[in-house]
Amino acid sequence: MSIAVDVQYATDAPDLPCEADFARWVETVLKARKIDGEICIRIVDEEESQALNAEYRGKDKPTNVLSFPFEVPPGVPVTLLGDLIICAAVVAREAEEQQKAALHHWAHMVVHGTLHLLGFDHINDDEAEEMEALERDLLARLDIADPYAI
Structure with a gap:
């Protein structure tokens, strides 16, 4: 399996996950779905x-x-799946508000974005249920509790 994750830090926010964390989270999703691919993750400010x-x-x-999926032109053998843009301040604020471990919330955002x-998607109820079930399963593989549990 060929999986590549490029991480760009475009903010000096504190307590950001390391590149190995991002790679592990993406790999968990892609290996579970049996998909090769390359993803760029850009960590940004508000x-x-x-x-x-x-x-x-x-x-x-x-x-x-x-999430910005890459649309591969027909017949072009490219494994680029797309880009994720994650706002460090919003993730940190949400983790605090939801009383979740920050690293767990980061993992959830990466899993969620990679699935996109x-x-x-989660536009209608059926899609949302399917996507949330996948997220729960993938996060459990990382020993992270259900992010939707109240």
Whole structure:
């Protein structure tokens, strides 16, 4: 299996996961789905997250994770799956608000975003249930509790 993860740190936020953490989280998803691929993860500040969220989703506020799947032209043998943009400040704030271990919330955002790159979504209830079940299973493989448990 060939899996590559490129991590770009575009913020000096404290307590960020290391590249090995990001690679482990992505690999957990791709190996479970038996998919080869390459993903770029860019860790950003709120300003960059807000600008991208406004431009691509029409929402003028920072968000935890944005997924940009790469559309491979027919017949081109490319394994690039796409890019994840993760806002460090939003993830840290959410982890604190939800009383979750920060590293666990980071893992959830990477798993969630990677599933988006693979075509999963949560627009309707059925899709959301399927995606959340996958997230629970994948996070359990990492010894992380159900992120949706209240």
